[in-house]
Amino acid sequence: MNENKGKNVRKILMIQIVLNLVLIGIVLGVFYLLARTRTYPDGELVFIMLFILIAMILSMSVSIYINHRIQVKLDEDRLSRSIIVARASRDMRTPMNTIINASDQDMVSRYNPQDMKNALDNVNSAGKYLMTLIEDLLALSKLKDRQLTLDEKPHTIMECVEESFHMVIPHFEKKSIHFNIEYKNVDVCRYVNVDSVRVQQVLVNLLNNACKYTPSEGHVDLVIEGLNQTDEYVDIQFTLSDDGIGMSQGALKNLLKIMPDDIATEKGMGMTIVNALVKAMNGKITCESQEDKGTTFVINFRWPYCYKDQVEKITTDYSILDGKHILLVENNAMSAEVAKQILESQGMSMDLAVNGKDGVEIFTHAMPHTYDAILMDIRMPLMDGIEATQIIRQSTHPESDIIPIIAMTADAFDEDRQRTRDAGMNAHITKPINPQELFTTLTNYLR
Template identity: 35%
Template sequence: MKHGKYSKVFNIIVPILLFLSFTCISITSLNSINNMQGNARVINYSGIVRGATQRLIKQEMHNNKNDELISKLDKILKGLSRGSEEFDLIILSDKTFQKDIANMQEKWEEIKKEIYLVRNGKDSNKLYSLSEEYFDLADEAVYAAEVYSENKVQNTVTELSLLSILFIIFVIVFLFFQKKQKKLSIELQVAENASKEKSNFLSRMSHEIRTPMNGIIGMTDIACMNYDNPEKTLDCLNKIKLSSEYLLSLINDILDMSRIENGKIELYKQTFDLCGFCERLYIMFSQRAQDASLDFNITSNITRPYLIGDELRLNQVVVNIVSNALKFTPANGRIDVDINQKIIDDEVCSLIITVKDSGIGMSKEFLSKIFEPFEQEVNMASHQFAGTGLGLAISHNLVKLMDGNINVSSEQGKGSKFEIIIELPIADKADYMKIHDSVHSMDNDNKNLIGYNILLAEDNEINAEIAMSLLEMKGASVKHVWNGKEAVDEFLHSGTIDYDVILMDVKMPEMDGLEACEYIRSSKHKNADTIPIIGLSANAFVQDIDKAKSIGMNDYVSKPFNVDELIYTIIKLNNKI
């Protein structure tokens, strides 16, 4: 009897806990959506202010008055500081950004006064000088907004991860106590109700970024209602992970576009196998095409398969275009990808990648602005196929960074054809195998850190817990400190402990990771010059990585980090690969 009463109490309490955790995940998710959208608009308009002001200055210096643009810039600057319904701008609660905007407004008032003086015959030298100072302030404001947005995203990811872990724990406990209490008829009814709720929820969503969040919420709901079906619950959790990864890809699209527009993205050139590239592309899309009843084909003409370039960014470009082809090609259609290689000489080849589909096509008017950010064709299809409108803009800019060209031809109702042309250096198989072997040398026994002593400097409690748990599960002994000063003290006075590596968060209170690294390198400790120091940060800009390495860090891993990548880096720096 006591056990029966306990079960009844448990059956009341645990669903309440599940509901509360689910509600927290939902509220956090929806808040993150609104924040990311608002932050993205602030970043975008900060860049617009700079470009529009530059255009205005040029016009005024050539005696072309533009009071309308001056008025609009006044409104945008005020909106960036105080928020604006007209431009749908939120107030970015970041002191650095607000300080930069305040400085911009002050400088803008000086520029306006100087404009009117120039119009009355004054020399334009001072106007030019003021504008240059203003542009520097605008760049700083954009960067501050980007850093603030990235930090917000990282905090949201951390919060959602913790909430998801708590939710999974509740689900597992609930499954353990309830697996014998529900019958198949109840499971079917619950699944049917969950499906209806999910469909109703999806039908209300109007923006692309809400789609993966809806997937997370919907699958969590299904898992909650299928607590006594472990297989179904695991399937739901896997789908939650996929939706999270898709959401991260959308965030990355927004950040990539911002980095591209501000010249803060660089290519990482390395030897790669073009044949392997083709195979992975086919594996990625063949099943999706089959599920959509599409004929998907990849043909290739490759004579020198080993090339030097940024395979990850090239893959991003092709995946964007093929994904669009899948999205906009109706059932029973056809998608053909042709990868053709033309040898220019012994050192360089021309790579021509063509993606052709029999989809809905595009109008001539839209083709003229297809590569502009946030552009989408306004027709019936645009309501059926949502999107951020950033994929092609990013692809176009990445191809330009590769000194290549991307051409498109299309006709409504008759499909589209994209052609990417890039010249890449040719490499030897030996160069590729050297990299390939080093990357895969950890496939077996090297994927553990048994015997490693690691010093972790991390000021965020949840991030520290995640890193320590993952590293300790791989066999490492981890000592955690809360800031750079504690890291320096621990390293210098570690006594009999010889640390194999220091994992150093870059941004910490009291003493940041960069300052701590400099202090360690300049100390008289016997291992000051040799101890590997790996920077950990949510900032993944090239200049951040270069700065970290310039002051003495051996490597740099961006958050959220991949544990296998981190382990590989640790072992590599200890010369065990």
């Protein structure tokens, strides 16, 4: 990205140089033509030469100023991204430490069944927390580049809230903070059309801040209230209160103004992401705080209810998957083993291709009806998933244009999803794989 910006800077500077030369040429040309048509007194000649000199100086000054502003912007962008990476690295160390220690072979050998369960729970929580950090980094990058798009799908209000709570509960337990969730005047099981990932990012960041600035044995309360409901939408309000250290009025005044371009001068990424995401979802956020007494955030959204036909598409009945045969194209042995276990949990079987070229060979030489779907990684040696998909779609195999091909990749940006669609893939699932998302996607294409 910085390389592209550098190229853009060079293009702009070249344009400025060309414009300067053109301007100088025009002025000199006009002067030459005028000089041929009449004779100028010395005073007029000096004036004309002075005019040309001033024009050249102004033109060069504009170029220097533009060059300076672009360079300052690039320097700020590099500093901003360096700070983001440094903070993310620091934040990732705690969950990584949990995962590494919980899976240490010497410690595992001494676990009793309850210890093993606790260790697995800790690994699961730490893994989910790592995913929130990764999602934060992706969101921040998209927000800075003005590329964030919302992925609104049917979810229950409870799904959005409870998943956020499960991600942060270990941090609250570690500090013995009393955490309470309360629902008021809202049907938590009714489906709304919302980007649950972005909602969870907002809640997780605010909950993490509340935990960070609330002392041990303190209290944090989250109230979810339906303020106004119609047949079409619900006005939902989240109120998060803590009895932590609070903020000064000066800090409070600037807190809700922090946006992605300010990250290089601020203490944390949390509020940057919260403010930008709330704005992107057409929400409103306010905050009240007193030093040594605590802080209260209030967030308001208007969420449309899902229509009946939208909800009916949501299924947890995966019985149709039993007995299906999948071709998995994946070069990473660990990822392949995880995928195998997930597929087998629903009665599916699979064949493995270790790269795109291998996947093309296996599919194109298979008899019709051998495979029900293809799960395709993207970044692989010899042949990537994009090229493999294009070759499969163009092949003479009887099912080349109808077999579902689902991207299963760590590439998570919008442009990555567009690339897989353009290549001929039916869907795009990001790693780490969410089993329910995979089962739902397969069910939708194998009905």
